[in-house]
Amino acid sequence: MESTTTGSTIRVIAFGKAVEIINANSLTVEGMTDVNALKDWLSINFPGISELKISIAVNQKVVSQNRLFENGDEVALLPPFSGG
Amino acid sequence: MTRFDRQIKLMGFGNEGQQKLNSASVLVIGAGGLGCPALLYLAAAGVGKIGVVDGDVVDISNLNRQVLYGESDVGKSKVGVAVERIRQKYYNIAVEGYEQFIDNSNAIALISKYDVVLDCCDNFSTRYLVNDACVLLNKPLVYGAIYQYEGQVSVFNVQDLNGIAHNYRDLFPDPPDAGQIPNCNDTGVLGVLPGIIGTLQATEAIKLIVGLGNILCGKMLYYNLLDQRFNELAIDKNPVSDQKIPASQIEFQDRDYRITCAAVKNIDWDKALEMFFLNPELTAFVDVREKDELPKIEAVPCLALPLSSIAQQINCLLPYENVLVFCKSGLRSDKAVMQLQQADPFRKYYSILGGIMNNLSPNNNKPYAKEV
DSSP states (O other): OTHHHHOEEEEEEEOTHHHHHHTSSEEEEEEEOBHHHHHHHHHHHOGGGGGSOOEEEETTEEESSOOBOOTTOEEEEEOOOOBO | OOTTHHHHTSTTTHHHHHHHHHTOEEEEEOOSTTHHHHHHHHHHHTOSEEEEEOOOBOOGGGTTTOTTOOGGGTTSBHHHHHHHHHHHHSTTOEEEEEOSOOOTTTHHHHHHTOSEEEEOOSSHHHHHHHHHHHHHTTOOEEEEEEETTEEEEEEESSOOTTSOOOOHHHHOSSOOOTTSSOOHHHHOOOTHHHHHHHHHHHHHHHHHHHTOSOOOBSEEEEEETTTTEEEEEEOOOOTTHHHHSOSSHHHHHHOOOOOOOTTSOEEOHHHHHHHHHHSTTTEEEEEOSOTTOSSOBOSSOEEEOOGGGGGGGGGGGTTOSEEEEEOSSSHHHHHHHHHHHHHOTTSEEEEETTGGGGGOSOOTTSOOBOOO
16 A cells, blocks of 8 residues: 555545535545545645535445555545425 | 326336325425426426425426426415416325424424425535434435536435445535525526436435335436536545434424524624614615515615625615625525625624515514515
């Protein structure tokens, strides 16, 4: 797992309001070590993200705790929906 | 031959499947964009008893997606019209309407009467309330929600292959702050989207009752209309979700599910009127609904400053010290207050809880909203 020491290249996919905030459906981000590092990076680059109570999925699985990334991980940003 | 002939013919369904549907009961919470298609298909499939709960009335802007209603229904109770339409379609169908909003005083009693619940509502307060009630009652909950061009569906409180039952708080342990995520009254929605998501909810309810196929438990299905893309995400049991749910039905009934925004001062109608009558010269009621929204408020003087143009009309408020803002449900008034506070911090702003929905009956000193 050498990639985790320098960080991994991951693909970030946005859903719902997160698409508007990052202004794209997806992004490729380099040098990302873990979920917490990604959250920090997002809140610096896209301040609106931290106002949403967002959930995160890594490789199609929702994660409620921090975890290390590997190269090629697909990370989904999941804001809550309420409309009906 | 019965009206169910074509589904009875299906392999894996048969008379047995129909029998299960006939003896099942489903409660649909919300008779809006999601609820309308769900109700139509549940009734068509022959669900034995259908309940529908909603306290709202039909608005002209509902008609692009709420397909049970037409132009002649504007102003009428959604539940009243929905029940009437479904009874017109099928003889002897058991459909029960509850013309009220679900809240912590009635949720347990209502939900207890049904086998399966569909969450077809349009706001976070109700979603958390319904989720918690269904967890406490261990009731299968078919969840559906939309945002602009996207929708999501899941089935809660049903064990997945690993024997784990998930709920909404596993994904989102705490509700967001008010005004963070608008509902479709504010953001717009293409009518087919809730049509698709509500139909998926009815599909899961039917499968669950009949025992057909694989249920969306332990996962959330996302749908994107623009790309015609489905994504399925596995839900993890969140270690904090259990402690977020009330420990008992009594604790549930005592919990305040209204979502409040720390930055916005909320006030109820009684307190708002008290403030107005104490100082009518310096106190203004502000209606931030759009110009054509009904009913109009006539019992107290109010300024009509629609949310869409409030920023340009802020000077109207200069003569006042206290500004009491209301809308239909209390969501847009929260947003208006946030905007007003930023634009002109020298006045005291209040957002009236529950808006005029909280106020549709002639009740002594409340500003009675006349149906027009």
